[in-house]
Amino acid sequence: MRLPGLILIVFATLVPVIWFAPLAGERDAVALFSQYLGSSALILMGINQFLATRVAGLETIFGSLDRIYVLHKWLGVTALVLMGLHDIIDAEMNGLRGGPLAGIAEDIGEVSLYGLLILILASAITFIPYHLWKWTHRFIGIFFAMGAFHFFFIEKPFSNFEPLGLYISVFCILGLASYVWISVVRPMAPRGHAYVVQSVKRLGSVTDVVLSPKSRGMRHKPGQFAFLSFKGSGLSEEHPFTLSDAPTGDRTLRFSIKDLGNYTHRLGKHLKVGEEATVSGPHGHFTLPSGTAPQVWVGAGIGITPFLAFAESLKNRKSGPVKLYYCVRDTGDIPYAVELEKLAESLPDLELIIVNSAEGVRLTPERVIDDLGGRLSEAHVFFCGPVAMRKALKSGLILKGLKASRFHFEEFEMRTGIGLGHLSAWIWDTGMYQFEKRQAQKAQPAE
Structure with missing residues (x-):
């Protein structure tokens, strides 16, 4: 903010x-x-x-x-x-x-x-x-x-x-x-850009959707997100999703959507090629900086999506050395590994590092610092993933010398709790206070 x-x-x-x-x-x-x-x-x-x-x-x-x-x-x-x-x-x-x-x-x-x-x-x-x-x-x-x-x-x-x-x-x-x-x-x-579904692929629990514009289409930057809705299949409800590809000349758009709830489950099951879509946006400032300073990208699970767009954009821009940590939970949870490996092979500045927790491997601040070879204070760190992991990584890196302004992140979960234990207690106390106050007022004799 x-x-x-x-x-x-x-x-x-x-x-x-x-x-x-x-x-x-x-x-x-x-x-x-x-x-x-x-x-x-x-x-x-x-x-x-x-x-x-x-x-x-x-x-x-x-x-x-x-x-x-x-x-x-x-x-x-x-x-x-x-x-x-x-x-x-x-x-x-x-x-x-x-x-x-x-x-x-x-x-x-x-x-x-x-x-x-x-x-x-x-x-x-x-x-x-x-x-x-x-x-x-x-x-x-x-x-x-x-x-x-x-x-x-x-x-x-x-x-x-x-x-x-x-x-x-x-x-x-x-x-x-x-x-x-x-x-x-x-x-x-309704505002937005008119698109049509060009392709739909299932990659494990992820639905990969490519849209082609019906007219001019939408311009975006790598790392941004947009609101997406479809005309049909009961999918007209508008939802925000990260754009998982770099901008193209024909303004096609790609979304990589994890099956995390009722809407995304229906989308993966019922969305068909040829259906019309409305895209509103783009939004977000999770974008790459200019310059050749070293960069660290950390994508956990479906948090890898903005880094797909980041990596693709490196084909057309200069950058310093980039280390991409793709954090997954098991061997079957790596839908974009092959695509990223091919990009890393064609881009000399991009190094892909898969961190698989099923193998007992965890990404720690110490691991990042060692891989940077003493250049932590110069680096930019980009993170997209669970809040607990972000907080642990950020605090550890800042303690070791990373500037707080150089740790960039996207709010992976826009809808979060607020501490229900404390809130429930406050609601109960407030309600009981008002109830007792009104009961006391009713008990007072009329003047």
């Missing part, structure tokens, strides 16, 4: 302090703080809805799209925490006049909070099938709209037409407009 984007988000949530601070001398400071937390949650949710649009320019400000997905997840979690605190800390103030919809707005705010709680929790439970998660994820926009309704009509110490009200309203409108764009406008006029 890029620092300018993070600074903009933090700045957006701090700006309301300019207007909230003067109110603290006139109103209950605790209740006012609770209202600030709720307002900040709406600001973050509005930004998050906008990030989901994938409009041009987002990657320039916030970083590559795979990083934006990570940011999207944590903004949602942060907004949820702020909403929970807003609900726990009493925001009611004396002397406020509510409109005719104030009571309804308060109830709708409760529905919004718990609806978002459930949906964000569902996002963190990664064993829920992707298509079910994606379908339920659409309702986040509806619950955000409820939250915006809550803000517009709830009792508060400022009006919607004062600077503070207008500022927060801008983010509410941004989020609502983004939701309408994603849910209504974009499906009616």
Whole structure:
């Protein structure tokens, strides 16, 4: 994620302090703080809805799209925490006049909070099938709209037409407009490049798909990914996949898709030559640097796909020595070994090293350092694979002298958990607190 984007988000949530601070001398400071937390949650949710649009320019400000997905997840979690605190800390103030919809707005705010709680929790439970998660994820926009309704009509110490009200309203409108764009406008006029399936091959548990353009086609760089959908065979759902070949003059595209879930299993089973496809993109900044510094490429399992494109691109560019580590689990899990071996034979600067864990071999930072022959500080390391392996390799290499800025990686899993143990405990504690609070209020005698 890029620092300018993070600074903009933090700045957006701090700006309301300019207007909230003067109110603290006139109103209950605790209740006012609770209202600030709720307002900040709406600001973050509005930004998050906008990030989901994938409009041009987002990657320039916030970083590559795979990083934006990570940011999207944590903004949602942060907004949820702020909403929970807003609900726990009493925001009611004396002397406020509510409109005719104030009571309804308060109830709708409760529905919004718990609806978002459930949906964000569902996002963190990664064993829920992707298509079910994606379908339920659409309702986040509806619950955000409820939250915006809550803000517009709830009792508060400022009006919607004062600077503070207008500022927060801008983010509410941004989020609502983004939701309408994603849910209504974009499906009616889908963007993307029209392609047709040229070939489909099964390589073990991998489906290798080559697409040819119906018109101009899409330009891309080695290492980028795109969103892919097909018109037929029940495969119209859009999914991101890495492009596994270097750019060609005729703009054909190749995808190497691992059978990892319901959609990819159906794709490998039912996709046929001649079917129409839509490709949207390209996205991502996982691309090769210029220069002749030594490079280390590490592809684990299907994480080898961007390095297929990297290796193919070496035919038409100058580079320094490249060591490609292809990490696999057993001898039957090496679908691209022959292709890479042929490329390594024809490219003097490319060395292919297959690391097979079934043979008791592991790729360690020490192994990489030894193979580089003392040139670690000069090298660029590119990694695509499981998170645990990436973290271990990165920390070990940085401790030995690699510059952190020279360790490049792609978010191999865009949908990840958020620590369900801690989240579940927080949800339980929050729910029990609210339940006990309401029971105590009901037990109080009416005045």
